[in-house]
Amino acid sequence: GLSLIFLALVSAFFLSARPGDAGFKLVESFTLVLPAQPFAQALAVVLGALGAVQLYRGFGKWTNVVLAFATAMFVVGFLAWATSGGSFNLTGMLQDTVTRSVPITLGAIAGILCERSGIINIAIEGQLLGGAFAGAVLGSLYGPWVGVLGAMAMGVGLSALLAVFAIRFRVDQVIVGFAINFFALGLTSFLSQRVLTPYPEYNIVKPFTPYKVPLLSDIPVIGVVLFTQTYFVYFSIVAVVVTTWFMYRTRWGLRTRAIGEYPQAAGTLGVDVLKLRYRNVWIAGAVAGLGGAWWPIGTVGRFDQNITNGRGFIALAAVIFGRWHPVGALTAALVFGLAEAIQLKMSNLDTGIPSEFLLMAPYVVTLIVVAGFVGRSRAPKAAGQVYDASK
Structure with a gap:
């Protein structure tokens, strides 16, 4: 409720202060025109009313729908304010949103597979980074498809470290995850400086082009x-659909959810908890490695030091936002992708906002999401707990 009131005040005193019409180009022959100032004023009234209702009695089961609607309208109002007196390609920005959601979606799927199995995967960032490096090198030498396979193999290798230390040696899973992140960052930075810089032919990949x-x-x-995207977008959608189906419609999914909630009970019913955890962590590593390959093979065509730039941690936020459900994680990834797409679009518009603040946008959204949902989302009960088959 207070968040909606705050957005209403921003709309009333900030967004409504800039007159002019904003043009949102949808197709070549049609541009949607919105009067920025009247729209912001109407938006302030609507958001204020929704905030008052939320504080007074709430929306019950419709709360998330109302919040999504209010957020979407505020984004439109902000874009109208930024574009007033001009126009920009809205369809292109939405396409960029879907594209930039790919590594976050695949990283979140990797997190869900692990945490549903009872293993906290803080190492998503390292798995994405390792996959990006392997994808760049192997993609440069043998082609993009070999690069994709190499990235997935690298992800499996790093996830194997997580599995061995967390399951076999029972080391604290959060500490192991951070250790893998630092290991991947240090190793890839060292190899980038010592190998890729003197031998640039190892770091020139022909990325996938959009497939219609x-x-x-x-x-x-x-x-x-x-439907005009690179293969990575289609991979991520398939990953969400397949993971959802197997997680909630198969015996494997039932057992996976069981070992993440009540591993002792699952063990007494004949489920090999440790074996299933190992297997799921390896699968998660392959998915995260595929997400890492998106950078060199899906977009920029090369590897740079720390190219992931914290997207693995944003993927963790997407897991929480999505309530450990693949479809929810996809929704969260699109939200973060939209924040990044808006940040890139704002840098090309005369908004008066310093570029440093625009670069903060995806991470600010992450903080807001985690602060708003971490207390209302319930993680699998056994996530992070050591399983002892002898008990």
Whole structure:
């Protein structure tokens, strides 16, 4: 409720102070025009009313829907303020949102697979970074598809370290995760400086070009946003669908959720808890490695030091925001992708906002999401707990 009131005040005193029309280009022949100032004033009234209702009696089961609607409208108001007197390609920004959600989506899937199994995976950042490095080197030498496989193998290797130390030696899982992150950062930075810099031919990848899905890519707006993308976008959507199906419709998924909630009970019913945890952590590593390959093979065509830039930790926030559900994690990844796409778009507009503040946008959104959902989301009960088969 207070958040909605705050957004209403921002709309009333900040967004409504800039007159002019904002143009949102959807297709070549159509541009949606919004009067920035009247829209911001109307938005302030609506957000204020929603905030008052939320404080007075709440929206019950519709709370998340109302919050999503209010957030979306505020984003539109902010974009109208930033674009007043001009126009920009809204469809292109939405396409960029979907593209930039890929590593966060795949990293979040990796986190869900681990935490649903009772293993806290703080090492997503390191797995993404290792996958990016392996994908760049092998992709440069043998082609992008070999680079993708190499990135997944690197992710499996780093996840194997997590599994051995967390499951076999029962080391604190959070400490192991951070250790793997620092190890991956140090190793890739060292190899980048010592190998890739003197031998640049090892760091030139021909990235995937966008693939247009026949017929579907011809749909206005949606066709460009969803069906004119690189293979990585399709990989991430398939990963969400497959993980959701197997997690909630198969015996493997039932056992995975059981060992993440009540491993002792699952063990007494004949489930090999340790074996299943090992297997799921390895699968999670492959998914995270695939997410890391997105940087050199899906976008920039090369590896740079610390190229992931904290996206693994944003993926952890997506796990919490998505309530440990693949579809929820995809939604969260799109939110973070939108924040990054807006930040890039704002840097090209004359908003008067310092570039340093714009660079903070994805991380500020992460803090807001974690602060708002960490207390209301329930993690698997056995996440982080050591399993002892003898008890």
